[in-house]
Amino acid sequence: MSSLKTLVFFATPPHDCSYLDDRDATTMFVDPRATVDKKLYSQLTALGFRRSGSHYYRPHCEHCSACIPVRLNVNHFRPDRGQRRVVRQNEDLTFNLVRAELTEAYYELYARYIEQRHHDGDMYPPSREQFSSFLVEGATESYFLEMRKNKTLIGLAVIDALDDGLSAIYTVFDPDEEHRSLGTMAVLWQIDEARRCQLPYLYLGYWIRECRKMSYKTRFRPIEALLNGHWQTLPNDG
Structure with a gap:
């Protein structure tokens, strides 16, 4: 080992x-x-x-x-007004945590998301092999969070379990449901899940100040950043 x-x-x-x-x-x-x-x-x-x-x-x-690597101490997090609104907007959804695997329903949602939201990125065009190698293979404890509306899959978040928390790997959603802010909803669900599991942290990957697509991460407060080898709380203007 x-x-x-x-x-x-x-x-x-x-x-x-x-x-x-x-x-x-x-x-x-x-x-x-x-x-x-x-x-x-x-x-x-x-x-x-x-x-x-x-x-x-x-x-x-x-x-x-x-x-910059960032994470949330879930026990210190309190949702703001916008995040509470996202929860209310999605009260009609059901959430189910399942083992990570490749299914046709998962892939079809992933392909639609990549084709419509990231057609100019490194992951275009999507393929089943890409889905499996990126989202299924490799982790010791990896899960999919299904988000369903009337039993129809509209969102899927990939989550890894760690000794001290959860790691938010990736989220895809039906582009027609963009108004629901399912990326934010997935993070909020994972915060609650980490608390239920008595795990202190939710790791959110990297944050780049100049990257607009990553700005949502600093809306979760207080957020910690790994700076000069030490985790420290970012100031509110960070």
Whole structure:
């Protein structure tokens, strides 16, 4: 079994940044031959790593530190007026946590989301192989949160269980239901689930101040950021 002391890391050559124009990015990966169990995955996450399928990575850019790992202490979180409104808007939905797997219904929702919301991104065009390698493979404890309206699947959030919390991996939803703010709703549900499981943290991945698509993360307060190797609360203007 691998440990932090025995892990080997690799860095990619510089490549175009997916989030900031005119910048190069370098990514550090855990050796894919390593055996990463839940304990090691939890330790890596606390150090700022993320999971994408079977790969564990973090930004390692020489001249840029814009990607900041963020997490919520769920016991300190209190929803604001807008977040309470999102909960009310979705009171007609049912939520069900299931094991992560590839089904035709899940893939069809994912494909619609990528085709209509991210047709200019790295994940276009979608494929079943991409869905499985990105969202199903790799984790020791990974789940899908189904969001259904009258039994129809309209949202799907991918969640990993860690020793000290949950990790919000990805969320897709029916583009016709955009008015429901299902991305925000999924985070709010995961906050409640972490509390129910008596886990202190919900990890939200990376936040980039200049990236508009990530601005929603700092609406959850108080939010903690990994800065200079230490988790610390971001100021309200952060």
